[in-house]
Amino acid sequence: MSVAAEETSRRQHAAEAARPDGALRRSSDWARRAPLLPALIFIIIVTQLPFLVTLVISFMNWNAYYPDEIGFAGFANFRRVFTDANMRDSVVTTIILTAAVVLVSLFLGLIIALLLDRKFMGRGAVRTMMITPFLVVPVAAALLWKHALYNPEYGLLNGAITALWRLFGSDNPPQPDWISQTPLISIEVALIWQWTPFMMLILLAGLQSRPLDVIEAARIDGAGTWQIFRYLTFPHLRQYLELGALLGSIYIVQNFDAVFVITSGGLGTANLPYTIYQTFYNAHDYGRASAAGVVVVLGTIIIATLALRTVSSLFREESR
Amino acid sequence: MTITDTAPVPATRTAEGKPRRTRPARGGMLLGVLAWLIGILFVLPVLWMVLTSFHSEADAGTNPPAIAAPLTLQGYREFFGASTGTSPWPSLLNSITASVLSTVLVLLLAIPAAYALSIRPVRKWTDVLFFFLSTKMLPVVAGLLPIYLFAQKVHLLDNIWLLIVFYTSMNLPIAVWMMRSFLAEVPVEILEAAAVDGAGLIRTLRQVVAPVVMPGIAATSLICFIFSWNELLFARVLTATVAQTAPVFLTGFVTSQGLFLAKVCAAAVVVSLPVIIAGFAAQDKLVQGLSLGAVK
Numbered sequence: 001m002s003v004a005a006e007e008t009s010r011r012q013h014a015a016e017a018a019r020p021d022g023a024l025r026r027s028s029d030w031a032r033r034a035p036l037l038p039a040l041i042f043i044i045i046v047t048q049l050p051f052l053v054t055l056v057i058s059f060m061n062w063n064a065y066y067p068d069e070i071g072f073a074g075f076a077n078f079r080r081v082f083t084d085a086n087m088r089d090s091v092v093t094t095i096i097l098t099a100a101v102v103l104v105s106l107f108l109g110l111i112i113a114l115l116l117d118r119k120f121m122g123r124g125a126v127r128t129m130m131i132t133p134f135l136v137v138p139v140a141a142a143l144l145w146k147h148a149l150y151n152p153e154y155g156l157l158n159g160a161i162t163a164l165w166r167l168f169g170s171d172n173p174p175q176p177d178w179i180s181q182t183p184l185i186s187i188e189v190a191l192i193w194q195w196t197p198f199m200m201l202i203l204l205a206g207l208q209s210r211p212l213d214v215i216e217a218a219r220i221d222g223a224g225t226w227q228i229f230r231y232l233t234f235p236h237l238r239q240y241l242e243l244g245a246l247l248g249s250i251y252i253v254q255n256f257d258a259v260f261v262i263t264s265g266g267l268g269t270a271n272l273p274y275t276i277y278q279t280f281y282n283a284h285d286y287g288r289a290s291a292a293g294v295v296v297v298l299g300t301i302i303i304a305t306l307a308l309r310t311v312s313s314l315f316r317e318e319s320r
Numbered sequence: 321m322t323i324t325d326t327a328p329v330p331a332t333r334t335a336e337g338k339p340r341r342t343r344p345a346r347g348g349m350l351l352g353v354l355a356w357l358i359g360i361l362f363v364l365p366v367l368w369m370v371l372t373s374f375h376s377e378a379d380a381g382t383n384p385p386a387i388a389a390p391l392t393l394q395g396y397r398e399f400f401g402a403s404t405g406t407s408p409w410p411s412l413l414n415s416i417t418a419s420v421l422s423t424v425l426v427l428l429l430a431i432p433a434a435y436a437l438s439i440r441p442v443r444k445w446t447d448v449l450f451f452f453l454s455t456k457m458l459p460v461v462a463g464l465l466p467i468y469l470f471a472q473k474v475h476l477l478d479n480i481w482l483l484i485v486f487y488t489s490m491n492l493p494i495a496v497w498m499m500r501s502f503l504a505e506v507p508v509e510i511l512e513a514a515a516v517d518g519a520g521l522i523r524t525l526r527q528v529v530a531p532v533v534m535p536g537i538a539a540t541s542l543i544c545f546i547f548s549w550n551e552l553l554f555a556r557v558l559t560a561t562v563a564q565t566a567p568v569f570l571t572g573f574v575t576s577q578g579l580f581l582a583k584v585c586a587a588a589v590v591v592s593l594p595v596i597i598a599g600f601a602a603q604d605k606l607v608q609g610l611s612l613g614a615v616k
Contacts (some may be wrong), residue, residue, distance in 0.1 A: 006442065018603045029442070029443070032436060032440050032442045033432060033442050035436040036432070036433045036436035036437065036442060036448065038429050038432065038433070039347060039429040039432070039433035039452075039492060039496060040433070042429055042488070042492065043452065043492055046488075046489035047458060047463060047489050048485065049416060050462075050463035050464075050466035050470075051458060051462055051463050053463060053469075054462050054463060057465065057466070080591050112355070115351055115354060115355040118351060118352070120349075122356065123355075125359075125471050126355050126356055126358075126359035127359075128603075129359035129360065129362060129363040130358075130359050130363075131599065132362070132366050133365070133366065134599070135546075135595050135596045135599035136366060136369075136588070136592045136595070136596070137549065137566075137588070137591050137592045137595055138550055138566040139570045139571065139591075140567075140588035140591050140592045141588075143573055143574070143584055144365060144366075144369050144571060144584075144585070147576070147580075147581055147584050148368060148369060148372055148572075148584070149368075151581075152583060153381070153383060154380070154383050154385075156365075156368055156385060158383060159382075159383045159384045162383050162384040163385070166384065193362065193365065196362070197362070201606060201607040202607055202610075202611055202615055204607075205611075205615045240615065243615065247611060253459065254461060256343075256461070256552060256553045256601075257497070257552045257553075257567075260552070260571070260574075261416065261571065264574065272461075273459070273461045273562065277461070277464075277553065280464070280465050281557060286465055286469075289465055290465055292461035293459075293461060293463075293464075293465070294462065296459045296461060296462055297458060297459060297462045300457060300458070301365070303457075304454065304457035304458075308450060308454060311450075311453065312446075312450065315446075315516050316613065
């Protein structure tokens with residue numbers, strides 16, 4: 001962050017030169033900090049404090065149904081998180097769900113962004129159409145997929161199959177029960193539909209920040225389309241791909257809406273947020289829910305550290 | 321709006337088409353057609369949702385689908401409680417209250433903070449900025465239980481103010497990042513010159529700061545509004561009958577209730593409408609908000 005730091009010190013020097021007096025400078029430091037404090041204090045109280053409490057509860061034996069047995073539990077809750085079959089399954093489900101949705105939507109988003117980066121008739125209209133899925137309220141989108149598309153009797157998917165089969169004179173088209181037969185894939189498809197626009201937007205922004213003069217020069221020197229993509233576009237896009245993947249992971253690891261609406265966590269689709277919700281809201285096992293929460297946080301910290309690094313490298317580039 | 325408006329595009333971009341013109345145009349046309357097909361495929365479920373919401377329940381439940389069925393407002397009448405008597409208005413109003421008030425609170429906290437991180441920066445301002453970002457990466461589900469227990473203790477469960485405070489904290493990091501990147505575009509030299517010339521604070525704000533910052537405030541508010549409006553998990557756990565929001569109301573449609581597809585689609589359209597409007601209004605700033613200001 002050297003450039004940013006230089007900028008800061010330049011501004012600070014300017015301010016300090018105007019007020020050489022030490023006491024005055026200290027008071028001016030506080031004058032600078034004052035506007036920052038309300039937001040900082042607020043965010044610490046509302047987001048950091050509850051997490052500390054979660055950390056404490058995760059080491060406690062606390063089930064609201066057995067109020068007499070509250071006490072210190074050591075690592076028992078954590079042991080149960082990793083030995084309990086339900087909990088372990090939900091850890092695996094979370095990883096599969098997140099990885100599948102992020103990778104597929106990133107790939108689709110890249111292809112669509114490349115298509116949209118070219119000039120063609122109605123480019124603005126296609127871009128608007130592409131964004132629309134992202135703007136449907138998540139719960140509403142999940143309801144739409146569950147009832148209007150996947151429903152085996154009147155859903156659009158089976159309806160389209162029936163229409164297509166009739167077109168070719170067949171009267172018994174296959175009518176799969178999508179959600180029962182492929183529950184996790186059903187959730188993934190619905191989420192991919194919502195998240196591809198997000199990836200596309202980030203990658204399109206990346207494509208449009210390419211140094212076009214370099215690409216122009218390469219083309220004049222006789223580089224082919226594939227070579228330009230492989231050696232110029234892709235390396236430039238890399239950090240945008242990383243950013244999309246990391247931010248996507250952070251949002252999708254936390255997904256609750258789609259699992260809750262489409263399968264209500266049944267058929268082996270319960271991910272960690274859903275299981276935590278259930279452990280705490282239905283089973284009232286506060287200790288175990290907190291331990292699972294801590295596990296989610298530890299898992300996210302790894303992704304988040306990488307994400308922060310990518311953001312900061314983009315940030316440095318921007319302030320250059 | 322065209323795409324080229326959104327990014328600071330170098331002048332060479334206009335020349336981009338020239339070398340391509342020597343190639344056969346057919347491949348380019350095919351790729352354009354492909355883009356259209358993918359776009360239509362992605363928007364199709366939304367169009368289907370809107371179309372079905374205007375069909376009668378009998379027409380919505382046919383297989384194969386009755387595309388050309390007559391249009392009716394029956395689904396909407398049912399959603400607004402024509403036969404059941406349960407109106408979605410209280411939850412829609414709760415959603416409006418929670419989203420609007422939390423957005424106002426976010427702006428009140430984020431603008432001064434962004435000022436202290438850009439125009440008159442504190443020491444180590446980048447560290448502070450990244451601290452805000454890291455709070456956004458903490459999974460919210462990990463803080464749910466303590467907030468619930470606290471609310472239970474002080475009798476704030478099923479109170480819309482609890483959601484307002486939580487949504488404020490949820491959106492504050494995004495708002496700080498976005499507002500900082502907008503405030504960083506304010507020309508500091510002009511601010512200093514204005515101060516030397518003795519221009520009053522109000523005048524400086526109105527004539528120098530506002531033109532640069534107002535579009536940023538608008539985009540930030542729209543994005544915060546969308547995130548608050550969409551939130552389900554906390555609203556579901558922390559509210560019951562009095563303060564329930566629109567997404568919680570929608571969860572009433574999770575289990576099938578016979579022929580109710582038109583009603584469900586009408587519900588999805590009504591609840592999504594504010595977000596779709598806000599989203600298209602903030603279209604060119606959407607990436608910046610979603611990527612927490614990392615991408616412009």
